Every structure is written in C-alpha cells, then in structure tokens.
Amino acid sequence: MQCDNSSLRADAVLGLHGPVTHAQGGAVDFFETIAARYSVRGYKPDSVPDELLDKVLEAARRAPTAANRQPFRLVVVQTRGREEELARVYGRPWFTQAPLVVAVIAVPGEAWRRMDDKPYHEVDAAIAMDHLILAATALGLGTCWIAAFDPAAAGEVLGLPDDVEPIAFTPLGWPDKEPRGTGRRPLAELVKRERW
Numbered sequence: 001m002q003c004d005n006s007s008l009r010a011d012a013v014l015g016l017h018g019p020v021t022h023a024q025g026g027a028v029d030f031f032e033t034i035a036a037r038y039s040v041r042g043y044k045p046d047s048v049p050d051e052l053l054d055k056v057l058e059a060a061r062r063a064p065t066a067a068n069r070q071p072f073r074l075v076v077v078q079t080r081g082r083e084e085e086l087a088r089v090y091g092r093p094w095f096t097q098a099p100l101v102v103a104v105i106a107v108p109g110e111a112w113r114r115m116d117d118k119p120y121h122e123v124d125a126a127i128a129m130d131h132l133i134l135a136a137t138a139l140g141l142g143t144c145w146i147a148a149f150d151p152a153a154a155g156e157v158l159g160l161p162d163d164v165e166p167i168a169f170t171p172l173g174w175p176d177k178e179p180r181g182t183g184r185r186p187l188a189e190l191v192k193r194e195r196w
Helices: 005-014 030-036 050-061 083-089 121-138 151-158
Strands: 072-078 100-106 165-172
Touching: 030 121, 050 072, 050 100, 050 121, 072 121, 083 151, 100 121, 100 151, 121 165, 151 165
Parallel strands: none
Antiparallel strands: 072 100, 100 165
16 A cells, blocks of 8 residues: 555644643653553543544554555444443443443455465454554543454444454543553563573
C-alpha cells in the first residue's frame, strides 16, 4: 500500500506527531502509559468528546499489521438505549456504564497468510485493539479488553456479515474510581534467551 498524504495531514490534526498529552495538558511518557493501563470496571456516564474518540480510533488505524493489510474494522456503539441488547454480548453491568463500546472485528479474507497458511487476522486485530487501549489510557480514558463475549450475540447485535469475526470489545469512557495496580509475573519467568 502507498502512503496517503491525507493520512499524514490527519495525523498532524489529531496530534499524533509530537509528545502525547492528557486531556488535562501534561505530557505522557509511553512507558508510563503502559504502566498506567489497567482494566477499568466502573465508568462515569460523561460523554467522550469526538476529538478524543478520533485520536483513539486513529491510533488503532495506525497499528502495524502483516503486509499492511489492515484486516479489521472498528465498530463504535453508543451504549445509551442499547444496554439490554449489549448485555447479550457481555452481561456485566459495567460493560454499558461507559458511553461507548468499541468492537474490533477481523476480516479474515483480507488477512496475510504465513507460509504454513496460518492467517494473521486475529493477530492484526489484537494489535489494533492494543493501540486503541493504550491511546485511550494516554488520554485519561478507561477501557477493559473483553474476550469472554458471546460471538453469536455480537454478530446479531452488530449486524455482522458471515465473513467477519468479532475479536474483542472494550467499553470506552471515564473511570469512576482512582486507578488500582495489577500485578505481573516477573520478567525472568517470561523471557528466554537464545532458546526455550
């Protein structure tokens, strides 16, 4: 794919070049953003400004994908008035407390395939979701990666065609509590050097 100059202009407008800042104005370090991210399970009903939503969606669009195929779509859902049907997708009450829910949908037919014919649409969609969630964190927004959703209900509620696959959902909104830390396994348990 060729680089589109309009994309570069959009990046500049959305503030994707230069230091990332919170909505409150302070610079955000990338590694601080990674450390600050946590799964938010409680949201204020306050709306997310379109400018911030656009930045979060643009971050997902900029995610690397195999052969730059971008085999995913993002479905943004306003939760107000749709709580009952969204509860069919994922039944926890906090799922629809946020004003928005975002679904990352893979398009397998557009995916690059490895030499053993493994398609990469799930990997690419997951990278897009990761970019979306980290961008949201950098802006002070809360998210929670949802994998335990009902795929059949998701297909019905979102009107998905048969040739796509929902990969993950997240609420998107303002956390209603102060962040809480989550533990991680020590690096020594997760990293191997040279061989397994």
